[in-house]
Structure formats: C-alpha cells, structure tokens
Amino acid sequence: MRNSPDGEVVLVDREDVSAAPGALDLAWLLVSTVDPERWDEAAAAYGPVPGLGHVLPAVLVQGLFFMEETAVGSAPARAQASRLAAGCLRLT
Helix, strand or coil: CEECCCCCEECCCCCCCCCCCHHHHHHHHHHHCCCHHHHHHHHHHHCCCCCHHHHHHHHHHHHHHHHHHCCCCCHHHHHHHHHHHHHHHHCC
C-alpha cells in the first residue's frame, strides 16, 4: 500500500514481479484471464510487445499448472482449457 503526495492510496500487487520482458506479462494476462476471442484486442491495448511467441510456450505450461486447484469440468476449468487451446493454436 502506498500513498501519493496528494493522499491517494494505491495498492501495489508485487506477487509476480520479475525482471522479465513485457511479453511475459501479456502472455500471462492472455492465458490466465482474457477470453480467446478478445486476445487480439487485449494485445492491441497492451501495445507493441516483441517476443510474445517466444514466451508463450512457457506461459502455457504455467497455465496448465494453474488448473491444478480447479475442479474438473467446472466453468473455470473449461474457460482455462479454452485459453490454453487458443494459446496452442498461436504456436503454429
């Protein structure tokens, strides 16, 4: 939690902070959160990100492990499986 000079309170999430390229952040956002139909839109909003194709395979593996605590057949599991499949299609 941080305060700005004008008193604004800001919450800072440092859970996944790293010195990795921005492509890793975008890849994880896509694989963990964004509906596959909106990937191009999200990537465009993020801005130019070279190297997305290089980090996507590792992020897809991370996304698979992310499903470990998700109930088989549940809506969250189906959504994650859909994002993983979309990522695999982008590898070809």
